[in-house]
Amino acid sequence: MSHYIDIAHASLNKYGEELCGDSVQIIRKKDYLMAVMADGLGSGVKANILSTLTTRIVSKMLDMGSELSDVVDTVAHTLPICKERNIAYSTFTVVSINADNVHVVEYDNPSIFYFKNGVYKKIDRKCVEIGDKKIYESSFKLDLNDALIIVSDGVIHAGVGGILNLGWQWENVQQYLEKTLEVYNDAYDICYQLITTCNNLYKNKPGDDTTAIVIKVNESKKVTVMVGPPILKNMDEWVVRKLMKNEGLKVVCGGTAAKIVGRVLNKKVITTTDYIDPDIPPPAFIDGIDLVTEGVLTLRKTVEIFKEYIENSNSNILRYSKKDAATRLFKILNYATDVNFLVGQAVNSAHQNPDFPADLRIKIKIVEELINLLRKLGKNVEVNYF
Known part of the structure; x- marks a missing residue:
């Protein structure tokens, strides 16, 4: 791709927690970019360990060319078991970009947002069952001014029980991002606006770990x-x-x-x-x-x-x-x-x-x-x- 893939991410810790239960791993090479976001079960130290293990395992194995089924199996058998709920659990989203070809893998996180020239575009996804897990995959091409936004459920739940009874909701975030993309072009600015708006909806006391990754195709700077x-x-x-x-x-x-x-x-x-x-x-x-x-x-x-x-x-x-x-x-x-x-x-x-x-x-x-x-x-x- 002749253009530049701009990327930025930001997180808010759940109020009262020192560590974020969401983790992000980014790998950038020549003509290649991978972004992995994982949301660990619960919050605090345990969730941070779960999500960090997930991002490291997923990014390393996929970067080395492992099959998706092997990656999911490794994650399932590596994560420690939560004693309270008796499950080893961490959701994840992976976006890999090779030249202008995009491959998206999603497991139990909110669906990614894809915008073409600032307008939301639905992605065709296929469901792949690996063990007892439903994984969604999609592939498409990126063009100049396209944007991909990955969020954890803390974004979708922003304001729940407070300013917004049911939280921000996925469709509301989509509409907000369309308006934001009309004003801001850089991934840093878009991400900053999104995450600070979430913090405002939470009244500066996030009820959940909240993470956003913004990927934007821009002209060289x-x-x-x-x-x-x-x-x-x-x-x-x-x-x-x-x-x-x-x-x-x-x-x-x-x-x-x-x-x-x-x-x-x-x-x-x-x-x-x-x-x-x-x-x-x-x-x-x-x-x-x-x-x-x-x-x-x-x-x-x-x-x-x-x-x-x-x-x-x-x-x-x-x-x-x-x-x-x-x-x-x-x-x-x-x-x-x-x-x-x-x-x-x-x-x-x-x-x-x-x-x-x-x-x-x-x-x-x-x-x-x-x-x-x-x-x-x-x-x-x-x-x-x-």
């Missing part, structure tokens, strides 16, 4: 990041012109780089003392630039956020709702499909101060670490050094 000043001063204007000429969002990292951009463009660099996070310098503003940040400290923190995000399997987007410069940079880079780094090699004397931590002296090393993390996420990264 380009971002250009200028980091630091060029090693030769006579290249300042050339680099800034290259930054402004490139398509997509534009980011400038580093105080000296920001001054160069402001001078070349004849625009003011507006600083702020609004320290949202005392460990991360605040962003600045230049007209025509989407984000302006401090350099090494912000980049280092952005690397840390990406590491946490990858280690937790593209974790819950609600973790990244902060407004500090590093989180904003993370969101922009995570949003991108193609990232072009313009890396200046001039030495910042402050970073060579022996009183600074050693990792602050090596800007290039931090940038290269960030580039490697972005490539792990399947992004196309181009680097130019000046």
Whole structure:
């Protein structure tokens, strides 16, 4: 597929529980994506164990090419038995996308929502009985602007017994998503709107674990990041012109780089003392630039956020709702499909101060670490050094 598969997920824990009983596992490779969502029986620690085991087993076995019947049999014989109900139980939904071919497997979760150009489209599903379980399968092709939304029953039950007597209901969620898709294009925004609406219906006290995964087919998204000043001063204007000429969002990292951009463009660099996070310098503003940040400290923190995000399997987007410069940079880079780094090699004397931590002296090393993390996420990264 020539377009990009955008994906985001978010969860709400049942009120009073430290762990979510729903689990999500995402596998992304070149031209391939798999998303697995499992809902464990009950809530809390037991449900979390059930759902985590399910997502890991299902995603690993299917990714290795196992037959669906073998996967279901393995899940049934692996999960621990619930002493209260004497059943080993976890529902699951799997969406695998290979190029533009989609295969959906559903077991006892709410049916997925499929939208073509923002309009709901019914999926033809076939029922396959494996043991005593009814599994529904469907296959179809994805096109630009198509969207798939996977939800646990916490979404369908949102507001039950409170704002809505019978809960939100599947058809109501469908109508809500159609309206949301008219306004928002990115998976992150769609998912955030859906999960926060659920939280509002629950009056901020979810009565069930609530999870949504949004998969959206979008055009490629380009971002250009200028980091630091060029090693030769006579290249300042050339680099800034290259930054402004490139398509997509534009980011400038580093105080000296920001001054160069402001001078070349004849625009003011507006600083702020609004320290949202005392460990991360605040962003600045230049007209025509989407984000302006401090350099090494912000980049280092952005690397840390990406590491946490990858280690937790593209974790819950609600973790990244902060407004500090590093989180904003993370969101922009995570949003991108193609990232072009313009890396200046001039030495910042402050970073060579022996009183600074050693990792602050090596800007290039931090940038290269960030580039490697972005490539792990399947992004196309181009680097130019000046």
